[in-house]
Amino acid sequence: MMQIALFGNPNIGKTSLFNQLTGSYEYVGNWSGVTVEEKIGLLKNKQAKLVDLPGTYSLNPLSRDERVVTEFLLRNHFTSIINIVDASQLQRNLHLTIELLEFGKPLMIGLNMIDVAKSRGIEINIQNLSNKLGVAIQPIIARTGKGCNQLLEKITYEEKLPQEPFRLDYGVIIETGIIKLVDLLYECPIELPSKRWLAIQFYSGNDTVKTYLERLLNHALLLELLAETEKELLETTGQTLQDAIFEKREQFIRTVLNDSIVITHEVRQSLTDKIDRFATNKYLGMPIFLTLLYFMFMITFNWIGSPLSDALDSFLSGPFTNWLENILNKFGTSAFLFNLILDGIVPGVGGVLVFVPQIFILFFFISVLEDSGYMARISLVMDRIMQSIGLNGKAFIPMVIGFGCNVPGIMSARTIEQPKERLITILLTPLMSCSARLPVYALFAGVFFGKNQALVVLSLYTMGVVLALVLAKLFSKTMLKSEASVFVIELPPYRVPHLGTLAKSTWDKGKGFIKKAGTFIFGGTVVIWLLSVVGRSGFNVTMDDSLLAELGGFLAPVFAPLGFGSWQAAVALLTGFLAKESVVSTLNIVYHTSSTAFLQGVVADSYTPLSAYSFLVFILLYIPCLATVATIKKETGSMKWTIFSMVYPFIIAYVISFIIFQGGNLLGL
Amino acid sequence: MVLSDLKQGEKATIKDLSSLNQLVKTRLMNLGIYLGSEVNVKTKMPLGGPCVVECNGQRIGIRLHEANSIRVEKK
Secondary structure (H helix, E strand, O other): OEEEEEEEOOOOOHHHHHHHHHOOOOOOOOOOOOOOOOEEEEOOOOOEEEEEOOOOOOOOOOOHHHHHHHHHHHHOOOOEEEEEEEHHHHHHHHHHHHHHHHHOOOEEEEEEOHHHHHHOOEEEOHHHHHHHHOOEEEEOEOOOOEOHHHHHHHHHHOOOOOOOOOOOOOOHHHHHHHHHHHHHHOOOOOOOOOHHHHHHHHHOOOHHHHHHHHOOOOHHHHHHHHHHHHHHHHHHHOOOHHHHHHHHHHHHHHHHHHHHEEEOOOOOOOHHHHHHHHHOOOOOHHHHHHHHHHHHHHHHHHHOHHHHHHHHHHHHHHHHHHHHHHHHHHOOOOHHHHHHHHHHHHHHHHHHHOOHHHHHHHHHHHHHHHHHOHHHHHHHHHHHHHHHOOOOHHHHHHHHHHHHOHHHHHHHHHHOOOHHHHHHHHHHHHHOOOHHHHHHHHHHHHHHOHHHHHHHHHHHHHHHHHHHHHHHHHHHHOOOOOOOOOOEEEEOOOOOOOHHHHHHHHHHHHHHHHHHHHHHHHHHHHHHHHHHHEEOOEEOOOHHHEHHHHHHHHHHHHHHHHOOOOHHHHHHHHHHOOOOOHHHHHHHHHOOOOOHHHHHHHHHHHOOHHHHHHHHHHHHHOOOOHHHHHHHHHHHOOHHHHHHHHHHHHHHHHHHHHHHHHHHHHOOO | OEHHHOOOOOEEEEEEOOOOOHHHHHHHHHOOOOOOOEEEEEEEOOOOOOEEEEEOOEEEEEOHHHHOOOEEEEO
């Protein structure tokens, strides 16, 4: 099957176009780096596969995100390219187009946001632009889908896209260098369409291409070629290779645009300008962000989320359980199955599902932040603080997303250019209190802290953030002090989030939680329940003689100095590694309770406020969940750092919980 | 003068980027900020925080330190 790849700058509607062309429910966001891995969809007409790549300004990669794109070009087989181009930012967008044209595969341009361009007073003569570049251009509006069907038709059915070989002359010195390198490459087994492209990328300083070439050619020879060409260029023109290549392209684009665009009128102040006068205001920027964050959490946890969760809980433990009991009785279910379902699965899985409303509300807000364009402003506003701990404002975004779930948070760290800053961000994101930890807080805070519930939960969130900041400082000063921190960020225009898109992205983020409840948590509760009824003496033993109690009892002494040395707590912590929310499921089973209200009663007898708080702090910090650990392994590619990411939180959790519990005892709390 | 000397709302033309950190320079070039580009300082965050410059209808945030290494000519 034909495979078409989709390239384009970040924030210009690439993922929207992908959704329009494939009709699939891909996730769209309005800040760089939402497309974290290439995604593949089937075109609506089922004629070809479409690969969605991360947004990139250039094929010379600066971040891990962009490297994915260049490596895709070097290693993957595909038939043709769709290059989405922002009509309102042609000058900048066409740099990428030139690089793609030089690559030599059939290419078609989807000229997006022609409506935005028009409103900014830019009139584009598409025929002229198409002639000058030698490619087919289809004007589209990716958000509404206008023109997308024509694009689809053209890319799949026009056998040979009308395209002449593209060639931009870079001047005698660079051209000589290109010819020398291309000659050397003739003896190499390269399947790429253009050796010239490799040479140009090499001279413009593309490290990924350089690494690729080093496996084919002698390292010293390559360096010599580069040094020779750079030296000659500097002596003759005073320019570096990067500048010279950039300028040639810039000149070419300018002549192309001279003939194909007309500025009809000057723009007035845009809506984005008006909003940014407040959102990125010198003095108001930070207070506005903090206020938004406050409302976001209040709505999620207090105003809307909690009442919904409570209603769901009383439904599940009341009418639903009664109904299920009747059904099971009617069918004469065996006592074993009856108990497994009513004492194991219902409280276990139900105890977690109860939090679905809160988690979806939180994910909804995170989607709004992403889709509206405000996320990039958060980076800007937070940069000064992040700078003081050796990171940059972009590192704050994985942390905000981490409040929803650590896994996408860690993946979004890919937009951070400096490897050191990216690694530190990955290591610290798990300290952000993800939504799966919330059920545990809600349970304990509800029992012990009554009116101060929200305050206690807030203190945990804050503790996670503060620890992350302190540790970032520590890590960047000690283990990882090599590169200087840098920060450049594009602030995309604001747009009103599209309700359909929000619904999709909220669902895409939240469905994992429901899926986990049906798989991990379901399986886990069955195992835990079985272990709780089987003992050395056989089946149907009392809970305290069960294998589970024995296992927990073995581990419990470790946690005794922290105030929660019961076997139940130890078992809950063990299952919490699989998924944090399963701590609640496990407690539901080991205390043989069927409703949250009941569990609260038992918990009230087994903990004191002090030991409960110590337990919550421990839950917050002790270890990233299994899925997060797997993501850290994948993203860092290092076993060493993965193990580190599991060990250091445990030590910190132990020390802090110890201080809280023992210190509190000394103070007589 | 350098970019960071500009006050909020002032416009200038970029004259020299050569003393800039290479990564930042490349990224600014990606975004279309190059010699001769016209920039407009939109905001300067407090306590030596980053500043926002506008260029060709797009907004870009950079640090004060970097803005110190960009030579400009006021319009």
